[in-house]
Amino acid sequence: MIGIVDYDTGNVGSVLNMLKKVGAQAVVSRDHEVLRSATKLVLPGVGAFDEAMGNLHRFGLVDLLNELVIEQRRPLLGVCLGAQLVGRASEEGVQPGLGWINARMVRFRGTEGQTLRVPHMGWNTVQAEAxxxxxxxxxxxPMxxxxxxxxxxxxDEAGLELASSHYGHRFTSAMARDNIVSLQFHPEKSHKYGLQVYRNFVERFETC
Structure with a gap:
C-alpha cells in the first residue's frame, strides 16, 4: 500500500487519483498506524514552507517520517513543496526542513538585465542527469x-541531482538520495509523463 501523507498542505486528491490509475492501492492519511502499514510513502505539498513544516510538527509526523524513511528506509516520493521539505532549509521561511538531503531552496532571480516572472508556472522540459x-x-x-x-x-553535495530544467538559468528539478526521490514538478498534473513516473515509483523504485 502507498501512504499519501496528509498534513493539510497539498493536492492529495489528484495524487491519489494518479496512483489509482496505475493500479496502486493507496490511502490518504495522517494516522500514524495507517502510515506505518504503508510500504511506500508520498509527501505532496502546495503552499508555504514554514506552514508545511509547522503542520508536520503539529501532527507529530516529523518523528514518524524519520522513523519510517530514515531508520526503516521506506521509499518516499516528495512532490513540489513536499520535495523541498526534504532539504535543509528554504529562503521562503525560517523553519528548518527535514534535512534528509543536503540541499536548500532559493528564490528564482533573473540574471543581470533580465526580468524573470515568478512563480515559474507551466510546462517545462526535464533532463535526467542520473x-x-x-x-x-x-x-x-523529451520529458x-x-x-x-x-x-x-x-x-550542496555531489551525486544528489537527479534531473535539471531551465528557467532563466539551469536549476535542479529533481534530486534523490538512497530511498528518497524528490521532484519539484507535479507529475499528477503532467498527463502521460507523470503517469509513468507514478507507475515507476509504485512498480520499480526502491532505492537509487
Whole structure:
C-alpha cells in the first residue's frame, strides 16, 4: 500500500487519483498506524514552507517520517513543496526542513538585465542527469512536466541531482538520495509523463 501523507498542505486528491490509475492501492492519511502499514510513502505539498513544516510538527509526523524513511528506509516520493521539505532549509521561511538531503531552496532571480516572472508556472522540459532507481524509465521523450514554484532546489553535495530544467538559468528539478526521490514538478498534473513516473515509483523504485 502507498501512504499519501496528509498534513493539510497539498493536492492529495489528484495524487491519489494518479496512483489509482496505475493500479496502486493507496490511502490518504495522517494516522500514524495507517502510515506505518504503508510500504511506500508520498509527501505532496502546495503552499508555504514554514506552514508545511509547522503542520508536520503539529501532527507529530516529523518523528514518524524519520522513523519510517530514515531508520526503516521506506521509499518516499516528495512532490513540489513536499520535495523541498526534504532539504535543509528554504529562503521562503525560517523553519528548518527535514534535512534528509543536503540541499536548500532559493528564490528564482533573473540574471543581470533580465526580468524573470515568478512563480515559474507551466510546462517545462526535464533532463535526467542520473538513473534514479528507474523513476524516469519509459517516460516519453523529451520529458515534459508541469511546474508551479517560486523557489528552486540547490544541491550542496555531489551525486544528489537527479534531473535539471531551465528557467532563466539551469536549476535542479529533481534530486534523490538512497530511498528518497524528490521532484519539484507535479507529475499528477503532467498527463502521460507523470503517469509513468507514478507507475515507476509504485512498480520499480526502491532505492537509487
Amino acid at each position: 538513473e534514479g532507481g528507474g523513476i524516469f524509465r519509459d517516460v516519453p521523450q 515534459r512536466f508541469y511546474f508551479v514554484h517560486s523557489y528552486h532546489m540547490v544541491v
